[in-house]
Amino acid sequence: MDEKFEKLIAGFLAQNQTEAEKAEMEAAITAGELNLDKVNELTQFTNRLTAVTLPEPSECLRSNFYQMLAEEKRKEKAGVKMPQWLTNLTDRLRQEFTLGQLAYSFVILALGVMLGLQFSRKQSAGDEKLVALTTEMQQMKKMMMLTLLEQPSATDRLKAVNLTSDMxxxxxxxxxxxxxxxxxxxxxxxxxxxxxxxxxxxxxxxxxxxxxxxxxxxxxxxxxxxxxxxxxxxxxxxxxxxxxxxxxxxxxxxxxxxxxxxxxxxxx
CATH class of the missing domain: 1.25.40 (Serine Threonine Protein Phosphatase 5, Tetratricopeptide repeat)
Incomplete structure (x- = not known):
């Protein structure tokens, strides 16, 4: 996905688009550069996620974060085999959704990865798609992290910091x-x-x-x-x-x- 469209969709989901961005997105949809059905699907999915109340972290964050860091270090790097990678991704999504800490960019790309992999049948083609989508995921995470850090809500800024955990x-x-x-x-x-x-x-x-x-x-x-x-x-x-x-x-x-x-x- 083109970077300008990534930003447009992220802004649309975050409901902070400028009038110029709204007009640009409408033009892209009219021209067929953006799929309206997919945008609507992402909107519905994101609305369900953002309906979850995010609890403020307690003081136990400090005492627990070393344990989380140690666990992260023990994790094996994800392989390129599609079924296992997809399983890991869906597990991660389920965990994050339960915690109510999904950020918009992760939702967009995780959903895109899952949908895209459904159409990949050959291992070689799947591997190439995995590399491309993983790169795009990292770029979107970075973009959304920088955007959320500027928000007035501490919850949004906490989401931004949490986005770096998988980088x-x-x-x-x-x-x-x-x-x-x-x-x-x-x-x-x-x-x-x-x-x-x-x-x-x-x-x-x-x-x-x-x-x-x-x-x-x-x-x-x-x-x-x-x-x-x-x-x-x-x-x-x-x-x-x-x-x-x-x-x-x-x-x-x-x-x-x-x-x-x-x-x-x-x-x-």
Whole structure:
């Protein structure tokens, strides 16, 4: 699918199209470039998903995210065999739907993958289609993530951060957006989710350095504790300087102070 149509459909489903975008989409449908029936199907599917109430994450997010990260690392990379891949995808969809955390882009592409694979009969053709659709999925995830991060709703911004969980590699634009979220988002839960997402990409120097430098920029004890845990998990000795600076802050939470001292001892 052309990138401009991806954006048009995403905006249509999110109900935030401009008048110009509405006119462009209508013209594309009239010209046969967009299939109206498929757009209607996606609209109905998305409406059912968005009817699910999203619960705000609790403080257990910090204590649980290392367990989730460890589980993610243990997962085997998806193979190219179509039946198994499709099974994995539908399982993932079912899990996400239950949690009420599907983002619009994932819905569009997951549905497209499932429909497209129904028409693939030969293994070679299926493999090629898998590669193309997987690439398109990653592009759409990135686009929707960047869009949702700008929304006023903390739930939408949390969805955006969660979209990065399946990205094997995140480019600098995604990493910098996550760092901006970590350092500036007013929601503690969104910032904790950003730490989790960045930790998954700790092999990226920008993400790694950003996590370290964020230590002295936080005012939430929960976020400070999570960062202290993360830098120890990364075994990043460069964090010692930042941790010592954090100890100098007035009115630092006593639990944070104890944790920071412990982290410094581990890293030295």
């Amino acid at each position: 094997e590699q995140a480019d600098d634009k995604v990493i910098k957006s996550l760092l901006q979220t970590l350092n500036a988002d007013p929601s503690v839960n969104v910032r904790l989710a950003a730490i989790e997402a960045l930790y998954q990409h700790a092999g990226n120097p920008v993400a790694r350095e950003g996590l370290v430098s964020a230590i002295t920029k936080q005012d939430s004890p929960l976020v400070q504790l999570a960062l202290a845990d993360v830098v120890v998990a990364m075994q990043d000795k460069n964090a010692v300087k930042q941790l010592k600076q954090l100890l100098e802050q007035e009115d630092l939470n006593e639990s944070v102070k104890a944790k920071v001292k412990e982290s410094i001892q581990v890293l030295i």
